[in-house]
Amino acid sequence: MAERALAFVLHDVAPETWPDYEPLVRRLDAQRPVPITWLVVPDFHHRNPLARDPTFCRFLESRLQRGDELVLHGYSHTDSGPTPLTPRDWFMRRIFTHEGEFYALDEGEALARIEAGIALFRRLGWPLHGFVAPAWLMSAGTRAALSRTGLRYTSDPGHLFRLPDFEPIDAPGLVWSARSAWRRELSRQYCERLLARHRQAPLLRLGLHPVDMRHERSREWWFDALGRLLADGRLALTKHDWLQRQDRA
Template identity: 65%
Template sequence: MNHSPSLLLVLHDVAPQTWPDYQPFVEAVDALGQVPMTWLVVPDFHHANALEDHPGFRRLLDGRVERGDELVLHGYYHCDDGPPATHPKDWFMRRVYTHEGEFYSLSEEAALARLRAGVETFQRYQWPLEGFVAPAWLMSEGTRQALRQLPLSYTSDPQHLYRLPDFTPIDAPGLVWSARSAWRRGLSKVINDQREQRWRQAPVIRLGLHPVDMRHGFSRDYWLRTLERLLDDGRVPMTKVQWLATRGLPVSDAA
């Protein structure tokens, strides 16, 4: 089956605290026309952004669903509050690579409890839910086993989407920045320009945005220009669940 090449615009770490970072960018994207987005929503970002305490933000997300955007469960707290790491590799992943690998070391029981709480949050606010993305894309084996027990259709890592419950991989290369310092932003642009050229013929390209990207004109402008360029190249913008439906994944809200 032939498909038009696609583009997935994904906003990570969506929470009341991060919305002011995203708002100008989202307004600029909306001004381009109908460009659906995938919002990775954190139910209680860093234990200080519980969605139940922010009805105005929930109404914003209600409006995005009505517009055709997709909301995805993105961890629960989006911070690693587990016991200290004892193995050097685990210490590196949890304290150097990221401090936000919430699901990196969770047992199956702990992951299942946190995932179920997230699913219940979406159900409470009547938001369709098909996907889960772990913070920093880090998942323990216990998390993987927990995901097999839930009514979710997919998860992802930086270069793939995975059909659940069997974790069948689907290539979905992604551009992502490290924007915490000027040298990281400069290097990110070089790397992403190279990757975009390499993936010119790829069936899909994901743009993975983070709130910190929006705080610097250099990285924010990169994302807007890249989005416009890929749209001009004929790529069709979709949400993740819409694109998976074109690949034959049975999802309930992908029509």
């Protein structure tokens, strides 16, 4: 059987979301240690710039030393663009999510935000290989900007994309919508079906969000799913490490 891997990914990482994640991360470190891919937001909702929290920066530095990966996840993770003008744009930016920061940006604005994030990582001495847009929503301008950055990869819900050419790699992603009880139940059922359908997929991505951590059912499902995948023989890797292994294969 070909090697099968998993990536354990924490979205929306910022000083104010760390209290949501901390109990699970401490539990993983103690009981089920795996490398984690942290999707880091430089200035989450314009409330708490990462650069002004040296304690949290030192914590993320310590995760790098453990073998984790830090990924640039937008810049503010909030959509501050002009009012949507079409029904589709209204749905995507006001119903589907209010956090599609890169959904409507032109190439110049997208490049400016991505380069600001790259510069922050550089100042902090953090290696950077990937960018993930909030809610995975990218305008054509964002895609054009990413091709100019020198970053190695980006992603959407079902794929990794090698940059600069957006070469797609199948990588099914599991994610919950945990804001209500009925959403949590549907998410559980959906993710269980994905696990069964993609049992032989070379890479599965487990994509956690802070709200998942606020509900016992979703929090415990993620911990249990990780255990099942490890017991089934999957190797836990960061996304960058997995791509490097593909290059060497």
